[in-house]
Amino acid sequence: MxxxxxxxxxxxxxxxxxxxxxxxxxxxxxxxxxxxxxxxTAKDILGNPKYLAISYGGYRAKSRTIQPTIAQLKEDLKLLHAMGIRIIRTYNVQTQYPHASNVLEAIHQLKKEDDSFEMYVMLGAWIDCLNAWTDKAPNHNEESPQNEGEIERAVVLANKYPDIVKIIAVGNEAMVNWAASYYVQPKVILKWVNHLQQLKKDGKLSKDLWITSSDDFSSWGGGPDSYRTEDLRQLIRAVDYVSMHTYPYHNTHYNSDFWTTPEADKKLSKQEIVDKAMVRALNFAKNQYENVSEYVKSIDSTKSIHIGESGWATVSNGHYGFNGSRATDEYKQGLYYKSMRDWTNKNQISCFYFEAFDEQWKDAKNENGSENHFGLFTLKGEAKYPIWDLVDEGTFANLKRDGHPIKKTFNGNIDMLLSTVNLPNTDYKK
Known part of the structure; x- marks a missing residue:
């Protein structure tokens, strides 16, 4: 018992x-x-060094009418994920180019296939002026009737993929005057930013979705006083954060004082001269950031500023190549990429580095045009100099792009790469 x-x-x-x-x-x-x-939310990931950002277009062909497949997009996204990218930026949701919606679907599928896959999107809505891209004169004081549909499509996608879309950007370089084919006045951007903010208040968009516009530093008050209008001030108050662009690369031609080699440096070795030039390039970008920050903070001291675009091309037969400013090569791109990442990460600034892959549609009739060659990867998926170290570390093992394993450009031969490097053209007359 x-x-x-x-x-x-x-x-x-x-x-x-x-x-x-x-x-x-x-x-x-x-x-x-x-x-x-x-x-x-966007508040959690923007400025967080664990969530690196990049601008992404998956186009392989010379025309955007040939869209990358979902499978191709997934290949690209796996490569970006492997290198630590967690936020990508797209540019439009135009019906004839379903790239952005396909990117979102590709991310959705990857998340279902692998619980550890994490990727978020800054979704761009393209904004044009009246008569943009037509044979009529652009009317920069009136907006295109197409803008309404573009905003509506962005809203639909943000609601369809709320776990992925964390930011909507109203327009891309849509307020800067040098975008002569399509730019609009700030009042147009303000109208649509306010519209989206109201949808958030009405419960028709997530309250955590952040709204911005991504534009040149000058458009955000970091340049000429002519941009500092009342509409811009209202826009600064209306956005959740400011997304600014800075391109020292282009300014080696347009505003090249910083690119000139000081007399005292001319006795240095070729590599030392280039290295110091790229330090000046980074400082140029920092200065533009500080100019925007100073103006924005004077309007709204709580507003954060992140970098929506900054990059360095590796090929140019135009203003930035051998007969121009000689800014173009992979070595300089590598120095700029590394220093830009270091600076922005240290200061909790998101930088949507431009860009992930080369895209040949941007200057389809000119193979060696610089716009085709801003990628960290070539069209075939070769890793350019900025990310050679990731190839060495095995980051891309078993990953491919269009059947091509990820290998280094120049077969990883640093001497061969350095032989393509030109000194800044101090005698260049633009």
């Missing part, structure tokens, strides 16, 4: 302990599940 009672009590105790253990496991499992399902 005693043995039976002991056995009964002992078995009961085992059941209780087992139940408690299962409950703990259940709570731990639930906690893990909650951890993986935490819904990060």
């Amino acid at each position: 005693k043995n039976s009672l002991f056995t009964y009590v002992f078995c009961g105790l085992i059941l209780v302990l087992s139940s408690c253990k299962n409950e703990v496991k259940s709570k731990e499992s639930s906690g893990l599940q909650q951890k993986t399902e935490v819904k990060l």
